[in-house]
Amino acid sequence: MIENASIIKSTPEYTATRNACKLCAPLGASVAFKGIRGCVPIIHGGQGCATYIRRYLISHYKEPVDIASSNFTEESTIFGGGANCLAAIENVISQYQPEVIGMATTCLSETIGDDVKFYIQNFKDLTDRETLPHFITASTPSYQGSHIDGFHEAVASAVKSIAEGGEKGEHLNIFPGFVSPEDLRQIKTILEDFTIPSILLPDYSETLDNPIWDSYHRIPEGGTPIESVKKCGSACASIELGTILNKGSLSGRVKNSALATTAAEYLQESFGVENHRMPLPLGVSNCDHFFETLSQLSGKEIPMKYTKERGRLIDSYVDGHKYVFGKRAVVYGEEDLVVALSSFLNEIGIEVALAASGGESGRLEEEIRKYCPENTAEITVQNGYDYEMIHEWCIENKPDILIGNSKAYYIARELGIPIVRCGFPIHDRIGGQRIKHVGYNGTQELFDQIVNELIGYKQDHSEVGYKYM
Numbered sequence: 113m114i115e116n117a118s119i120i121k122s123t124p125e126y127t128a129t130r131n132a133c134k135l136c137a138p139l140g141a142s143v144a145f146k147g148i149r150g151c152v153p154i155i156h157g158g159q160g161c162a163t164y165i166r167r168y169l170i171s172h173y174k175e176p177v178d179i180a181s182s183n184f185t186e187e188s189t190i191f192g193g194g195a196n197c198l199a200a201i202e203n204v205i206s207q208y209q210p211e212v213i214g215m216a217t218t219c220l221s222e223t224i225g226d227d228v229k230f231y232i233q234n235f236k237d238l239t240d241r242e243t244l245p246h247f248i249t250a251s252t253p254s255y256q257g258s259h260i261d262g263f264h265e266a267v268a269s270a271v272k273s274i275a276e277g278g279e280k281g282e283h284l285n286i287f288p289g290f291v292s293p294e295d296l297r298q299i300k301t302i303l304e305d306f307t308i309p310s311i312l313l314p315d316y317s318e319t320l321d322n323p324i325w326d327s328y329h330r331i332p333e334g335g336t337p338i339e340s341v342k343k344c345g346s347a348c349a350s351i352e353l354g355t356i357l358n359k360g361s362l363s364g365r366v367k368n369s370a371l372a373t374t375a376a377e378y379l380q381e382s383f384g385v386e387n388h389r390m391p392l393p394l395g396v397s398n399c400d401h402f403f404e405t406l407s408q409l410s411g412k413e414i415p416m417k418y419t420k421e422r423g424r425l426i427d428s429y430v431d432g433h434k435y436v437f438g439k440r441a442v443v444y445g446e447e448d449l450v451v452a453l454s455s456f457l458n459e460i461g462i463e464v465a466l467a468a469s470g471g472e473s474g475r476l477e478e479e480i481r482k483y484c485p486e487n488t489a490e491i492t493v494q495n496g497y498d499y500e501m502i503h504e505w506c507i508e509n510k511p512d513i514l515i516g517n518s519k520a521y522y523i524a525r526e527l528g529i530p531i532v533r534c535g536f537p538i539h540d541r542i543g544g545q546r547i548k549h550v551g552y553n554g555t556q557e558l559f560d561q562i563v564n565e566l567i568g569y570k571q572d573h574s575e576v577g578y579k580y581m
Contacts, residue, residue, distance in 0.1 A: 129498050130498050130499070130500040130501075131498050131499040131500055131519070132470050132498050132499075133444055133445070133468065133469060133470030133497050133498050133499055133502065133519075134258035134259060134260075134469070134470030134471060135168065135258065135259035135537075136161070136164070136165070136252075136254035136258075136259060136262070137216075137252035137253065137254045137256070137257050137258065137259060137261055137262030137265070138155050138157075138161060138165060138216040138217070138218055138250075138252045138254065138262055139164075139165045139168060139169070139259045139262065140252070140258070140259030140260055140261065140262030140263030140264075140265075140266070140290065141153070141214065141216035141250040141252045141262040141263060141265060141266035142155070142165050142169065142177075142179055142214075142216060142266075143169070143259075143263055143290065143314075143316060143320070144214075144250075144262075144263045144264075144266035144267050144270070144314045145212075145214030145216070145248070145250075145266055145314075146177070146314070146316045146319045146320055146335070147313070147314020147315050147316035147319065147320075147335055147336060148212050148214065148248075148270060148313075148314055148335050148336050148338070148341070149211060149212075149334065149335035149336060149337045149338065150210050150211025150212055150245075150331055150335065150338075151210060151211065151212035151213070151214050151248075151331075151335060152178065152179075152180060152204050152208050152210040152212075152213055152214070152331060153179045153180065153213075153214045153215075153216060154179075154180040154181065154182060154200050154201070154204060154213060154214070154215050154216070155179060155180070155181050155182070155216055155218060156182045156193060156196075156197055156200070156215055156216065156217050156218060156221045156226065156228055157181070157182065157184050157193075157217065157218025157219070157220045157221045158181070158183070158184045158218065158220055159181045159183045159184075161181065161218045162179045162180065162181035163181075165179055166178075166179050168537060169320070171537065171539050172536060172537040172538055172539065172544045172545065173293075173320045173321065173544070173545045174542065174544075174545065175320055175321065175322055175332075175545075176328075177320070178208075178330065178331075180200055180203070180204050181200065182196040182197050182199070182200040182221075183196055183200070184196060184220055184221070189220060189224060192224060192226060193221055193224070193226050193231075194226070194231050194234070197215075197226070197228065197231040197232075197235075198231060198234065198235050198238070201213060201232070201235050202235075202239075205241070205244075205245065207330070208330050208331055210245045210331060211245055211246065211338060212245050212246045212247075212248060212338060213245050213246070213247050213248070214248045214249075214250065214266060214270075215228050215232070215247065215248070215249045215250070216249075216250045216252045216262065216266065217249075217250070217251050217252055217253060218252070218253065218254065219253050219254050219255050222251065222253035222255075223253070228249050228251075229249055232247050232249065246273075246274060246338055247273075248266070248269050248270045248273055248274070249269060249273075250262065250265045250266040250269045251265065252265055252266070256472075257358075257472060258446075258470055258471050258472065259290075259446075260290055260357075260358070260446050260447065260448070260471060261358050261471075261472075263289075263290050263358075264289075264357050264358030264374060264375075265358055266314075267287065267313060267314060267374075267375045268358070268373060268374055268375045268378060270313070270314075270341055270375070271313070271341065271344055271375040271378055271379060272375075272378055274338060274341045274342055274344075275341060275342060275343075275344040275345040275378075275379060275382075275383070276342045276343075276345050276346070277345040277346060277382070277383040278343075278345065278346035279346060280346055280347070280348055281309075281343065281346050281347060281348060282309055282348055283308075283309040283310055283311060283343065283347050283348065284303075284308055284309070284310045284311070284347055284348060284349055284350070284351060284406075284409060284410075285310070285311050285313065285344050285347045285349070285350035285351070285375075285376065285379065285385065286299060286303070286310050286311065286312045286313070286350075286351050286353075287313060287350060287351070287352045287353065287374070287375055287376055288312060288353050289352075289353045289354040289357070289392065289448055290446055290448075290449075290536065291353075291392070291549060291550060292536075292544070292545055292546065292547050292548065292549065293316060293317040293318075293320050293321035293545045293546070294317075294321070294545065294546045294547060294548045294554075295548060295549055295550045295554065296312065296315055296316065296317035297317045298548055298550055298551050298553065298554060299312065299550065299551075300312060300315075300317070302403075302406070302418070302551060303406075305415045305417060305418070306406055306407075306410055306412055306414075306415065307410075307412070308406065308409075308410045308412070311336065311340045311341070311343060311344055311347065312336060313336045313340070313341060313344065313375070314335070314336055315334065315335055315336045316334070316335065317334065318332065318333055318334025318335070319332040319333070319334045319335050320332075320545060321545045321546070322334075344375075344379055344385070345379060345382065345383040345385065346383070346385075347379070347385050348385075348386075348409065349385060349386040349387070349388060349409050350375075350376040350379055350380070350385050350386070350387045350388065351376075351388045351389075351390070351402075351405060351406075351409075352374060352375075352376040352387060352388065352389045352390075353390065353391070353392050353393065353402075353448075353550075354389070354391065354392060354448035354451075355389060355390070355391055355448065355451060355479050356447040356448050356451065356471070356473050356475050356476065356479060357374050357448065358374060376389070388405050388409070390402060390405065391448070391451055391452050391455060391483060392448055392449065392451075392452035392549070392550055393452075393550045393551055394452040394453065394455070394456050394549055394550055394554065394555055394558070395452065395455050395456030395459045395460075395555055396422065396425060396426060396429075396459060396552070396555070397455065397459060398452060398455060398456070398483075399422070399550075399551060399552050399555060400422075402551075403418060418551075418552060421551075421552035421553055421556070422552045424552075424556065425552045425555055425556050425559070428556060428559060428560070429459075429460055429559070432460070432559065432560075432563040433460070433461060435563050435566055435567055436460055436461055436462050436562065436563055436566060437461040437462075438461065438462075438463065439462045439463065439512040439513060439566060440462075440463045440465040440509075440511045440512050440513075441457055441462050441463065441464055441465060441511060441512065441513045441514070441515055442465060442466040442468070442502065442505075442506060442511045442513070442514050442515070442516075442520075443457065443464055443466070443467050443468070443515050443516060444466075444467075444468045444469065444497070444502055444514070444515075444516040444517075444520060445469060445516040445517055445534075445535040445536070446469065446471065446535060446536070447469045447471040447473055447475075447476050447479075447495075449534075449535050449549070450467050450468070450469050450476065450480070450516075451467075451476070451479045451480060451483055452483075452549075453515060453534075454467050454480050454483065454484050454491070455483035455484060456555065456558070456559075457484075457515070458483070458484040458485075458486055458487060460559065462513075462562070463487050463490055463491075464480070464484060464487065464490075464491050465490070465491070465492065465509060465511050466491075466492045466493075466494065466502070466505055466506075466509070466511065467480050467491060467492070467493045467494070468493075468494045468497040468501070468502050468505075469494070469495060469496075469497065470496065470497060470498060471495060471496075472495060472496055473495065474495055476493055476494075476495045477493035477495070480493045481493070492505070499519060499520055499523070502520060502523060503520075503522075503523045503526075506523055506527055507527070510527070511529065512529060512530075512566070513529060513530050513531070513532065513562070513565065513566060513569075514529065514530070514531040514532070515531070515532045515534065515562065516531075516533075516534065516535055517533065517534070517535045517536055517537055517538060518533050518537065518538045518539050518540045518541065518544075519537065519539070521533075521540060529569070530565040530566065530568070530569045531565075532558075532561055532562050532565055533547070534547055534549060534558065535547075535549075567581065
């Protein structure tokens, strides 16, 4: 009996996540909904879910973020949340007069099998209101997938429920993925400089990074108008930034499924809108791909402004090469950001020692190795990692720098190594919403920050207090 007990105890019966390197699916959906004009997100589940999401978003974006809740109780858990759903919709319409309501489900509402689309139709049948907002629903249980899966699920749901076909126009659809408001502004500037008519979905560059107000706005200005979402089906082409996207476990509820339909895939299948998928434009190679695609689709030359930005970036690579070459980095965060960062680091001579994400696509290693051909054998790639796993790996392997969000700061502090904060969330610094990652200009800022962190570390730990490099 003792021998058998020993054998049983030595076999792990479950895997515990300690400080997950991901966030919940309805959080990602909420960010996407905030990028649609006049939209108020409703979290169909417990009040705590909406409170947690608001806290995380407010801490990063430093803006008021209104997210409603259907406020499940023990009774609604047993008998269903239909009454709560109807009350939430009525309250949001009465208080906000939204153009759009984005409804995201939670673990609890999904587990008991609530049919949100049925509830919405029931509300439409029962209400005596003459005008109603548009409704978008996203199925986002947090026991599957991550905030990125929820984000892309919401974007795809918006397109599927609103986009219409028609005669092909000259405009492009741009699906930027989960990037910063500053990145969105950068992408819009690039499109304006090309003079390309375009639809950016979602666009939370204003709604989650507002100028100061004279008075409180229940719904911040900005976001992609519903009229523009309708026109997505008549675009000449789509550009989708990211190569993993929502190919995670939310798709069809099948883990590691490759069957998820992204917004751009749906438009291609349903309306024949050609889809151009590529990594986030971070680094010279990825930026070149993005700008060349814009030039090809628009028939216009790349503006000289960006040719000069590219030249200055390459010049800085030369200037900083001796400070970064051979350094070993740990990169972590959302999968598509990790892929783009790893490609960029490979480009400048920093070895990606560990590329880790809490995402569950099962495709991270394949993508990393595709875009980091020079040091493939040396890279450890891990899906489904948490911060304690990253912590343990760092203790054993002693990297030179961490690159990712602020949640790994305690690891950098303990190991006494620099950390470059980028991505989401940034909780311990101001300006997380203004960090630029994309384009030659965004790459330039990130490159300078990485080089200076490494120079500063060496300077701070030198026995000689030197003032020149």
